[in-house]
Every structure is written in structure tokens, then in C-alpha cells.
Amino acid sequence: MKKHTREENDTAVKSRYFSIETFFKTPANANKRLKPSASDLQVENAIKELEETKEQCPLCRLWILTTSVSMEVHVNQCLDKEQEREKENIPPSQENDSSICGKDVQSCQQEKDSTPVADDSKPPPSLWKSMFSLAAGSTAALASVLGARDVNTNILPAKNPPAGGKRKYKPCPFYKRVRDTRFTVDAFSYGRIADCEGYFLTHFHADHYGGLRASWTHGPIYCSQVTANLVKQELRVDPRRVHPLPMNQLCPIPGSDVQVALIDANHCPGSVLFLFVLSNQKRHLHTGDFRAAPRMCLHPLIKQPENPPLNSLHLDTTYLSPQYAFPAQDECIQAVCDLVRMEVGVTPKTKKPSLLESWIHTETPQPVEQENPMTSKDDAFQRMMDPNNRRPAAASRVLIVVGTYTIGKERVFINIARMLKCKIYAPSKKRRILECQQDDELNNMLTGNPLEAQVHVVPLREIRADIMSNYLKQHRPQFTSLVAFKPSGWTYKSAPAQTSVMKMAPLFQVIAPPVDRAVRLQPYYKRDGVKLVGVPYSEHSSFRELASFVASLDVQHIIPTVNVGQLPAMSAFLDKWQEDKRAKRIQVVDYPNQEHW
Known part of the structure; x- marks a missing residue:
């Protein structure tokens, strides 16, 4: 094997831009203070202005730039994180009610509320050794030391309280x-x-x-x-x-x-x-x-x-922006019900024949089966299993899923269930929250058996293709297809031309009703029996x-x-x-x- 001489080695590392020697040398003007340019000052001023537009999330304590994302959007993400516990069906009354970090919820809440209002602090020096001595793959332990930093995480490590043990609060705005x-x-x-x-x-x-x-x-x-x-x-x-x-x-x-x-x-x-x-x-x-x-x-x-x-x-x-001129709630709900009706094959009820028409009709009328009050025939699951059901088989085998927040979007899934005359499935924690509304009609619709309901309620963030595909697999063969609705005002934005006009429009023009009030919904995802549909349904006022x-x-x-x-x-x-x-x-x-x- 040919040995490289020192001259050849020096040549190998030389570059037209730098050499090993010059890389480690300190430039002659390194200690001189550079005068910032006008553009640098503009950037600094812009950064200061952005810092002034920050607000702190009351859940995860992160500071959010409200000019780039609404505080409501961020907080809703934090709310969705809390709903992950619904899968465990752990009632809040249990003493050992654990959270993601393994502590009881009350302790974690006290940790958050005791967090002083300040920038995120670094781990103490004493923790660095233990931090890097963790075994490879010990992600949970590493997370417990470093603390979660994801915007969806609602639990953060407690920081050192200020002197006196009292938390420093921001003044009430x-x-x-x-x-x-x-x-x-x-x-x-x-x-x-x-x-x-x-x-x-x-x-x-x-x-x-x-x-x-x-x-x-x-x-x-x-x-x-x-x-x-x-x-x-x-x-x-x-x-x-x-x-x-x-x-x-x-x-x-x-x-x-x-x-x-x-x-x-x-x-x-x-x-x-x-x-x-x-x-x-x-x-x-x-x-x-x-x-x-x-x-x-x-x-x-x-x-x-x-x-x-x-x-x-x-x-x-x-x-309060002209790009959010989304339609009325009633119009969105009607569009959702129309789409569901088409998907499940529900046809309008036929008019009951008059007495004269019954006499003229030559066919022998079919006997009407007496309904057992203990087992309602209105349940979607029972209609599906009834061999005498005249509706198409596909009609009762379409699963309707509606995304919601901890509380909100109820009108969407309630109106769907009314139309289908079926039960509504929600996890135990969600049912407890819905029962606080003291609505007898809603309470009679709720069930803890997912196979008994054709309408399911899930966290809004779970309306995703991968999650819904797995959700359908979990409920086969009772259901063969799935239609999931994602109701949110953020799914709607006006056309750029309309937005620019509304910015300068006088009040009488802004409040004028739209010429076309019809809401047309189309799936933004459609594959393997799963359809995802965005609905411009908001519980906030439009522009x-x-x-x-x-x-x-x-x-x-x-x-x-x-x-x-x-x-x-x-x-x-x-x-x-x-x-x-x-x-x-x-x-x-x-x-x-x-x-x-």
C-alpha cells in the first residue's frame, strides 16, 4: 500500500476557502465591535414587535405569537391532548388517576400553576450527568428530565419557584x-x-x-x-x-x-x-x-x-378578518345531514296511504310487528342485524364519525343522530361531560357500546386518514365504510378577491347576505372505504x-x-x-x- 507523504496530506486538506491552520486562528478584527447596519436595526425592531404580541397559554405555559396563530387554535390543541386519557376510561374520582408523566393530575396541575412567568429555564447543572448517563432508548426517562416541549403537551416540569415560594403572576389585562x-x-x-x-x-x-x-x-x-x-x-x-x-x-x-x-x-x-x-x-x-x-x-x-x-x-x-366569512351553522348542519343521507342511503319516508287508497289497493297489507319498548328498533345496530330490514345493507353499515372538542360541536352529531334515529357512542369521560348538560334527549341517545351506535364522537385532532383507517378496522365487520367530519371554522377561507373587496367595503356591504347560501361539502380524502370531510362549522362569529x-x-x-x-x-x-x-x-x-x- 502506498504511503502518503506529509506534503500529500497537507495538500489533501487544503482548500481554496480555508485551511486547517487558518480555521483555528482568531481573525484580527474579532474583538472589534461591529456597528449594526440599518437593515439589522429593522430586524431587531421587528423581533421586538413580535415579542410584544406574545400571549401565554394558560395550559402549557408556552408563549404564543398571536400574529401567526390564534390563541384559541393553540389552546384547542392542548385540550385535545387532555382527551387522550379518554381511551383509558379512567374516571376523575380515582385517587391514582395518572397522567402522561406518571403523576396524579392534581399534582401536575399544581406544577403548571406554580410555574413562574419567565422564559424556559435550562436544566440545573447537576442534572446533566444523569441526563447523559441514561440508557439508550430510555425516551420516557429522558423526557422526564428534559421536560416536554411540544405545543400539544399540557404538562411541563416544575420550575424553581421565586424567593418566598410565591408565584409571580402577570397583571390582569x-x-x-x-x-x-x-x-x-x-x-x-x-x-x-x-x-x-x-x-x-x-x-x-x-x-x-x-x-x-x-x-x-x-x-x-x-x-x-x-x-x-x-x-x-x-x-x-x-x-x-x-x-x-x-x-x-x-x-x-x-x-x-x-x-x-x-x-x-x-x-x-x-x-x-x-x-x-x-x-x-x-x-x-x-x-x-x-x-x-x-x-x-x-x-x-x-x-x-x-x-x-x-x-x-x-x-x-x-x-375579525374578511377571509373568514363562513356560512351559518344551520346551513352547515343541513349540508352535513344531506351528505350523510346520501352516504347511508336513507330515503325520505313515504306518505302513509289514506283510507280510500287502502281500500282500492289490492295487495294484502303486511302485518306490523309490535315494538318492544325495552329494545328500540330505532337503534342502528338492531336495524343492521334485522333480516327483515328493507333498507339496503350498506345503509346501516356506514360509520359516521364526528370530531369534537372537550365541549362543543354537539349540534353536529346530535342532528345526524336525530336524522338516522340512532345511538351516539362516546367514551366514558366524554359521556360524563355531555351528561352535565342536563339534556334528556341527548342522554337517551348516548351509549358506551360502539357497536350499538352508528354515530361516534372522537377528539377533533383524530380526524386523520391513518387514525380513521385504523378506527374502521377496529369496527369491522359491523361497519364496512366510514365517513368522518371535521367541523371547524379554520377549514374555510374566502376567495382572495372577495377578501380584498371586504377589507375596504362599507358596513352596509359587509352585512349584505350572500347571493348563494348553499353549502357544498366534498371529501378532501377518499380511500379504502374512508372519507374525510371538512365542514366550515364554527362556534365563533364569522366576519x-x-x-x-x-x-x-x-x-x-x-x-x-x-x-x-x-x-x-x-x-x-x-x-x-x-x-x-x-x-x-x-x-x-x-x-x-x-x-x-
Whole structure:
């Protein structure tokens, strides 16, 4: 073998760009301070502006850029993570109720809530040795040391508490305070607020109740009855702290000169608008999360000019952008039911023949089998197994799956089940949450047997091709195909041309109803008996509905409560709408029915 000389070796490593010697040499100007260029300063300013638009997730404590992703989207991902525990069917009352990290849920919640508001800290030096001495493949142990950093993870390692053992809370933002009162709305993640005498909760979504836990002692909690049921059952808050209020009537709040009315928010079960009426006749309306509808503006306590103007309106601005002009809920539900009807082969019921037609008819009528009240023939599973069933075999062998959040999207799967006259399968934890709604019709539909129901409810994030394919395999041969619906307003975006027009359009043009209101659904995935369908169904107000809601009310000040990092852009729309209203008499915008514009 030929031996390389030193000269040949030196030649082998030489490069026209650098050599080994020059690579390790310090440049002559390395210690000189470089003057930043104008472009560098622009970048630094842009980074500072982005840092100012961050908000902290109340679940995983990560800081989110609200200009790139809505806080609601991120929190919904955290909520979906919690639903993974549904597969284990572990009731919350068990003492050894374990989470992903192996600790009890309450301890993990206390860890999260004790986390100081600061940038993620590095592991202490003492942990580095144990970190790198872990056996190969010990992923779980490594994760326990490093801590989860995925945005979908809702459990993070506890950080060193600040001196004194007390957590440093961020101050309560202005949009969570009700003017002229000592009350806050959805402000549970800011610790004890010194001047707050009552904490109001609009609905049971974690980005609104974040910080509320079993050890809560900061003050009374006011909410609807359904939300109170969930707070006591799921969070185990002391019932003495929870004060459910009746709907649609003014109720005095003890120790204050304020009356509060709860109005259905059309968002999720138990969600409400809070109308605060002060003794000096000032009125403040907080929408929480809501899907605006004409019936809200027609409510006896809100309708104008029968009632005084609103001094302030705390508005859910999740979709305050012209690209989100998605259709009404009723239109989406009708489109879903039409597609299901086509997939399962359900035909409209034939008209019952009249007495005269029965006499003329020559065929012998078939005897009607008496229905056993203990075993309803309306169940999809029984219809499938009934040999005398005249419906096509494929009609009862199509599995309908609907994605949902912890609470929400109920109207979609309930209306499908009504049409099919079948049961609804949901895991045990989901059933417990649904039962808190105190809806007898829904409770009669629910079942814990997946083979007994033709409609199944799963977490929204599981509406994926791979997961749904495996889901269908698990339920064969009872079901031969599957249609999964993913209801979310984020699945819809207006055409670019329409969006650009709506940006500069006056209010009367924004609130004009669309010419074509038909919703046409097409699967975005179709393979091996599995179809995935996106539905532009949202439980937040669309851009046009927000405009219609604002146009129907006399409001002095509008305060956005979502995506506050985009306040200048949102204020441009709101200020323009307020200005366009000044020249006209305030009245409810025309509507096809009281449920939508």
C-alpha cells in the first residue's frame, strides 16, 4: 500500500476557502465591535414587535405569537391532548388517576400553576450527568428530565419557584375587567386580583377557566348552571365557591350595586353573554366566546331603542378578518345531514296511504310487528342485524364519525343522530361531560357500546386518514365504510378577491347576505372505504356576523378580547363600522330567521 507523504496530506486538506491552520486562528478584527447596519436595526425592531404580541397559554405555559396563530387554535390543541386519557376510561374520582408523566393530575396541575412567568429555564447543572448517563432508548426517562416541549403537551416540569415560594403572576389585562365594577371575566390565571370581588366564567373551555382548580379560594365564581356542573365535576372546585345564576333575568350580585343577566352565547353548552347593569344605568356587555345571532340583539334586555345604549362591548374577535366569512351553522348542519343521507342511503319516508287508497289497493297489507319498548328498533345496530330490514345493507353499515372538542360541536352529531334515529357512542369521560348538560334527549341517545351506535364522537385532532383507517378496522365487520367530519371554522377561507373587496367595503356591504347560501361539502380524502370531510362549522362569529352584531347595537366603546396583539388591524374595522352607523338609525340587521343573519 502506498504511503502518503506529509506534503500529500497537507495538500489533501487544503482548500481554496480555508485551511486547517487558518480555521483555528482568531481573525484580527474579532474583538472589534461591529456597528449594526440599518437593515439589522429593522430586524431587531421587528423581533421586538413580535415579542410584544406574545400571549401565554394558560395550559402549557408556552408563549404564543398571536400574529401567526390564534390563541384559541393553540389552546384547542392542548385540550385535545387532555382527551387522550379518554381511551383509558379512567374516571376523575380515582385517587391514582395518572397522567402522561406518571403523576396524579392534581399534582401536575399544581406544577403548571406554580410555574413562574419567565422564559424556559435550562436544566440545573447537576442534572446533566444523569441526563447523559441514561440508557439508550430510555425516551420516557429522558423526557422526564428534559421536560416536554411540544405545543400539544399540557404538562411541563416544575420550575424553581421565586424567593418566598410565591408565584409571580402577570397583571390582569384591561379587557378582562368590567368597567365601573370590581368584577373580572375569565380571569382565573392571574392569581388573587386585589380589587376583584367576583370572578365570572363565560363557559367551560380551558383558555377561559385556566388557573381555576380545586384549591381555588380567591373569590366567588359566577356562571351558568351547566358550566357550574362542569367546574364542580371536572375541576373539583369547592361547590361553596361556585354560584350558578339563572338565565335571561337580572340578578343582583351580593355586596354590589350591579345586576347581571345571563344570555345564551350560542357557543358551547353552558356558554353565556354577561350583561352588567349598574345602579347609575351604565350597561356593559361581555360576549365571552359567542356565535352572534339576531335573537341576541332582539333579547328584551338588550334590544334597542327599548333599552339604553351599551357603554362598552367586550367582543369575541376570533374571526375579525374578511377571509373568514363562513356560512351559518344551520346551513352547515343541513349540508352535513344531506351528505350523510346520501352516504347511508336513507330515503325520505313515504306518505302513509289514506283510507280510500287502502281500500282500492289490492295487495294484502303486511302485518306490523309490535315494538318492544325495552329494545328500540330505532337503534342502528338492531336495524343492521334485522333480516327483515328493507333498507339496503350498506345503509346501516356506514360509520359516521364526528370530531369534537372537550365541549362543543354537539349540534353536529346530535342532528345526524336525530336524522338516522340512532345511538351516539362516546367514551366514558366524554359521556360524563355531555351528561352535565342536563339534556334528556341527548342522554337517551348516548351509549358506551360502539357497536350499538352508528354515530361516534372522537377528539377533533383524530380526524386523520391513518387514525380513521385504523378506527374502521377496529369496527369491522359491523361497519364496512366510514365517513368522518371535521367541523371547524379554520377549514374555510374566502376567495382572495372577495377578501380584498371586504377589507375596504362599507358596513352596509359587509352585512349584505350572500347571493348563494348553499353549502357544498366534498371529501378532501377518499380511500379504502374512508372519507374525510371538512365542514366550515364554527362556534365563533364569522366576519359578517360580527359586523351585523355591531350594526344592530348602539355601543359607545368596543373592546376586543381575542388576538389583542392585532389590535390596530381590528380597530380599523371596528372604528369604520362605528363611523358608518352614525348617519343611520340603529336597528337589527335584516335576518332570514332569529338563529342567523
